Amino acid sequence: MTKKKPVKRVKHVPQRTCVGCRETLPKRTMIRIVRTVEGVQMDMTGKLAGRGAYLHDRRECWERGLKGVLAHALKTTLKNEERTMLEEFMSTLPQDAEGAGAADNHVTV
Numbered sequence: 001m002t003k004k005k006p007v008k009r010v011k012h013v014p015q016r017t018c019v020g021c022r023e024t025l026p027k028r029t030m031i032r033i034v035r036t037v038e039g040v041q042m043d044m045t046g047k048l049a050g051r052g053a054y055l056h057d058r059r060e061c062w063e064r065g066l067k068g069v070l071a072h073a074l075k076t077t078l079k080n081e082e083r084t085m086l087e088e089f090m091s092t093l094p095q096d097a098e099g100a101g102a103a104d105n106h107v108t109v
């Protein structure tokens, strides 16, 4: 009774949860932060090994992340220089005011 029906696949997009707002989004719209043996760093290639967490490219989510949820997700404590590095990156992100017209809106389906 285990006849396998071909599963209808809606093209599979890897989804990740943003630790800032808990929304689930396609991986490519997220920035991966990873805790490696050398410390916490941003993983732009998605290839670093270590415990990872994802954040949107939204300042709001980073602010929340830096308040503690990111460190919690990575099961670590951010060192000063790591926090500074993340804050510097955060300052380059657009401020997102209540979903109002950011230049490059994410496409919602």
Ligand SMILES: [Zn+2]
Pocket (backbone or CB within 6 Å): 018, 019, 020, 021, 022, 023, 055, 056, 058, 061
């Ligand atoms: Zn988010």
